[in-house]
Amino acid sequence: MTTxxxxxxxxxxRPDGSPVRVLVVDDEAPLSELLSMALRYxxxxxxxxxxxxxxxRTVREFRxxxxxxxxxLPDMDGLAVLGRLxxxxxxVPVLFLTARDAVEDRIAGxxxxxxxxxxxxxxxxEVVARLRGLIRRSGTAAVRSGSLLAVGDLTLDEDSHExxxxxxxxxxxxxxxxxxxxxMRNPRRVLSKAQILDRVWSYDFGGQANIVELYISYLxxxxxxxxxxxxxxxxxxxxxxxxxx
Amino acid sequence: MTTxxxxxxxxxxRPDGSPVRVLVVDDEAPLSELLSMALRYxxxxxxxxxxxxxxxRTVREFRxxxxxxxxxLPDMDGLAVLGRLxxxxxxVPVLFLTARDAVEDRIAGxxxxxxxxxxxxxxxxEVVARLRGLIRRSGTAAVRSGSLLAVGDLTLDEDSHExxxxxxxxxxxxxxxxxxxxxMRNPRRVLSKAQILDRVWSYDFGGQANIVELYISYLxxxxxxxxxxxxxxxxxxxxxxxxxx
DNA sequence: GGTCATGTTCACCAGGCTGTGACATTGCCC
DNA sequence: GGGCAATGTCACAGCCTGGTGAACATGACC
Numbered sequence: 275m276t277t278x279x280x281x282x283x284x285x286x287x288r289p290d291g292s293p294v295r296v297l298v299v300d301d302e303a304p305l306s307e308l309l310s311m312a313l314r315y316x317x318x319x320x321x322x323x324x325x326x327x328x329x330x331r332t333v334r335e336f337r338x339x340x341x342x343x344x345x346x347l348p349d350m351d352g353l354a355v356l357g358r359l360x361x362x363x364x365x366v367p368v369l370f371l372t373a374r375d376a377v378e379d380r381i382a383g384x385x386x387x388x389x390x391x392x393x394x395x396x397x398x399x400e401v402v403a404r405l406r407g408l409i410r411r412s413g414t415a416a417v418r419s420g421s422l423l424a425v426g427d428l429t430l431d432e433d434s435h436e437x438x439x440x441x442x443x444x445x446x447x448x449x450x451x452x453x454x455x456x457x458m459r460n461p462r463r464v465l466s467k468a469q470i471l472d473r474v475w476s477y478d479f480g481g482q483a484n485i486v487e488l489y490i491s492y493l494x495x496x497x498x499x500x501x502x503x504x505x506x507x508x509x510x511x512x513x514x515x516x517x518x519x
Numbered sequence: 520m521t522t523x524x525x526x527x528x529x530x531x532x533r534p535d536g537s538p539v540r541v542l543v544v545d546d547e548a549p550l551s552e553l554l555s556m557a558l559r560y561x562x563x564x565x566x567x568x569x570x571x572x573x574x575x576r577t578v579r580e581f582r583x584x585x586x587x588x589x590x591x592l593p594d595m596d597g598l599a600v601l602g603r604l605x606x607x608x609x610x611v612p613v614l615f616l617t618a619r620d621a622v623e624d625r626i627a628g629x630x631x632x633x634x635x636x637x638x639x640x641x642x643x644x645e646v647v648a649r650l651r652g653l654i655r656r657s658g659t660a661a662v663r664s665g666s667l668l669a670v671g672d673l674t675l676d677e678d679s680h681e682x683x684x685x686x687x688x689x690x691x692x693x694x695x696x697x698x699x700x701x702x703m704r705n706p707r708r709v710l711s712k713a714q715i716l717d718r719v720w721s722y723d724f725g726g727q728a729n730i731v732e733l734y735i736s737y738l739x740x741x742x743x744x745x746x747x748x749x750x751x752x753x754x755x756x757x758x759x760x761x762x763x764x
Numbered sequence: 765g766g767t768c769a770t771g772t773t774c775a776c777c778a779g780g781c782t783g784t785g786a787c788a789t790t791g792c793c794c
Numbered sequence: 795g796g797g798c799a800a801t802g803t804c805a806c807a808g809c810c811t812g813g814t815g816a817a818c819a820t821g822a823c824c
Contacts, residue, residue: 357549357552360552360555360556364555364556364565365559386553387557387560390711431707434709434759434761435756447780447781448755448756448781449782481784482784484783485782487800487802488782488783488784489782490802495803509790509791509800509801510792692769694770726772727772727773729773729774729812729813732811732813732814734771735813736812736813736814739813754780754811754812755811
């Protein structure tokens, strides 16, 4: 089930109407808090654990719809935690957090079912998108549709990464795609450059804020070219997307 | 009966509409969990047992449509377990898991019926495919069609391993075939290189992720040669297959 | 044992993508 | 209208990703 709030944000709900539940397991407190905040902002109910033992305990009593699990934990390694989690909740999908270089050898075999992973440093938008994908596909929440975002005659498919406006397919780069997805998940709402930077770029990005303007410019060239513009500037406030005309 | 979920994945169902049931018998817990996870992701109902006695008990009350059975178990050897299983459920098809160096002829005798086997280390894609084959052929589930995957003018027969595009038969090696099958079982969906590696290559593969690119390259040469391309790259995201043009 | 098919690694190339800095343009305020 | 801040766009450089040829390894088959 998906409902649309007055602001136009699309929320995920469980069959009984209660919010989706997510457990965050990571021992780096700042990162864990950043993540929790972002997920709560999605309208989800969030608990966090700092180690494997706490994770297992929380899974047992909190019954989350998905788990975000850092591979490196103080008391046991990711595999061990995963095993214990699986015993408590065989079907819960897991999103692994891992360092970029540790990927190939350790992850192999972990993402057996519908599981997925992201490498640090990640962008919040990416983590949220992956989580939504996992939950959608797991069928825990009753949400089974909803991989398609639409604003006016513009659609974006989160599964196939396909973007179409007025029947015409549009090719976007990875960054352009994430930016557009963020805009489209918040239609008719002004998003500040700071917000955009925080959500779409990795949390350790140190560059110029000018990058947002640049990518907005790229998007306009591809999305709005010769058509009624959908991406609008609110001077001194930010950007927003809404149906053209 | 096969139904297609919103994501386009094809599920196997029993005549009464309930999910297919599989029993996994293996004493190596991590492997057993990896397998269970992958099978659950197929939409199947999974139970597991760590020894022969538990296996027999579970077969009696769970009535699975298929059994995955490791040859080496702590309490009795595969032959003994098989005998006891057959007494409980004469018709249930069995997929044996065996070490690569195990004596080939002993296995040959075991799989005399409709049974099948795979050698460790296996790829998840392979195990799932074999199980689907066994179940389909056993007639336990009402699924008798469905060995044919089709995307656009490209078809792949999981039984005969025949691949045809636009009426023209195409020869693929084993690895190429498994890769294409995985892509075709998830049409129009972006699959990351990590996902592909986890599903198509054996669970203990420790090599370069570059191997995926290489095999994509092979596939393109055979599948897309001179035709509208069906295999597409999403830079920074992964690969997907969809009808050409 | 030799040969062939297949699978894997390595090395290199090409091109795409990203982010920077400079500069042009726009809109706002006085 | 003038000036200023904010925004838009350009061109470029470096980096990273992906693609592919060739060499090497392995195992099957004769």
